Amino acid sequence: MKVNHHMLELENNYLFSEVAKRIRTAQAAHPDRTILKCSIGDVTRPLPSILTDALKNAAEEMHHAETFHGYGAEQGEPFLREAIAGYYTKRGLAIDPEDIFISDGAKSDLGDLCDLFDADNTVLLPNPVYPVYFDTSIMSGRRVKFLNGTKENGFLPMPDENEKADILYLCSPNNPTGAVYSREQLAVWVQYALAQGAVLLFDAAYESYISDPALPHSIYEIEGAERCAIEINSLSKMAGFTGVRCGWTIVPRTLRLDGASLHDMWLRRMSTKYNGTSYIIQKAAAAVFTEEGQSAVHEDIAYYMENARILKSALTKAGIWSTGGENAPYIWFQAPNGMGSWECFDLLLNQYGIAGTPGAGFGTAGEGYLRFSSFGTRETVQAAADILETL
Secondary structure (H helix, E strand, C coil), X not given: CCCCHHHHHCCCCCHHHXXXXXXXXXXXXXXXXXXXXXXXXXXCCCCCHHHHHHHHHHHHHCCCHHHCCCCCCCCXXXXXXXXXXXXXXXXXXXXXXXXXXXXXXXXXXXXXXHHHCCCCCEEEEEECCCHHHHHHHHHCCCEEEEEECCCCCCCCCCCCCCCCCCEEEEECCCCCCCCCCCHHHHHHHHHHHHHHCXXXXXXXXXXXXXXXXXXXXXXXXXXXXXXXEEEEEECCCCCCCCCCCCXXXXXXXXXXXXXXXXXXXXXXXXXXXXXXXXXXXHHHHHHXXXXXXXXXXXXXXXXXXXXXXXXXXXXXXXXXXXXXXXXXXXXXXXXXXHCCHHHHHHHHHHHXXXXXXXXXXXXXXXXXXXXXXXXXXXXXXXXXXHHHCCC
């Protein structure tokens, strides 16, 4: 018997596990100190009542024979797929509910989409990058190439038409940098994918944080994207579903590879390996897309973006360069005095009690940078900002 030797090529510790470990060590060394966590992007606001009411009502349905629900559609319940399609319609996009697949979150789909592609493909990733893109590519035995994001290109690397690639990952607004691609930049990426015969996996998990009307929320706002792109989205950060778990992936029926329909392949994969997202969860998810639901979740988004403004302002006052934090919940900042990422992380944590995330954990191009998340409580963020301003 042989193990998947590609798994052994990964770092032993997942980035966020290592961050959590060091935070625990620091807390043990200073038991009376409150650690100000601006690191892992977990939400802190409770679910709005319209969502918890939907959860309760759906749970009550399961108690009665006439409204009980057993196995549902692997692709997701029609009421939720239609609600999500309506969400896109409000932006002028015609997304067919049949092209929408419901899952337990974007992270799962980003990894599971690897099932659609042969291992003998080359993956092109931005660097720095959300670790799941790289880790799942390595687990699948694929070749990986990088495009470096830098301070000079605003951490928005663009493709080289002479560079061959088969699978492209983009995240906009970006995790970890908070940078957002413009419409013109995404058009270049779509044309590159079409010219290469490549598939673009577009992670739009933070699109609801975009406030600039000139910036695109969906890859399908770009002409031709329906022939080369799969879009992944999530309610984790839009609606606080990190502990509830629900997301969706759009696989257009116009997208074909080697003569095969990726839509049909994804449906076959979901039918085989997934029994569908909980009906109770899907009812709560559908409530997100009502007028009242959208109003409630955008109150929370505004709260987190005010946190981002506070952190970014504090870094600016301290003379520290940063990007992000304006159309994204993450602030990406340069470690002062030429420090390395982990060196700066340890200094902030152990001397000041502030926890960020080292940029080096997101790839080689992240060395010398750190990420702050705005998903903490206002009290935590303000306390961290007050300290940062004095650095």
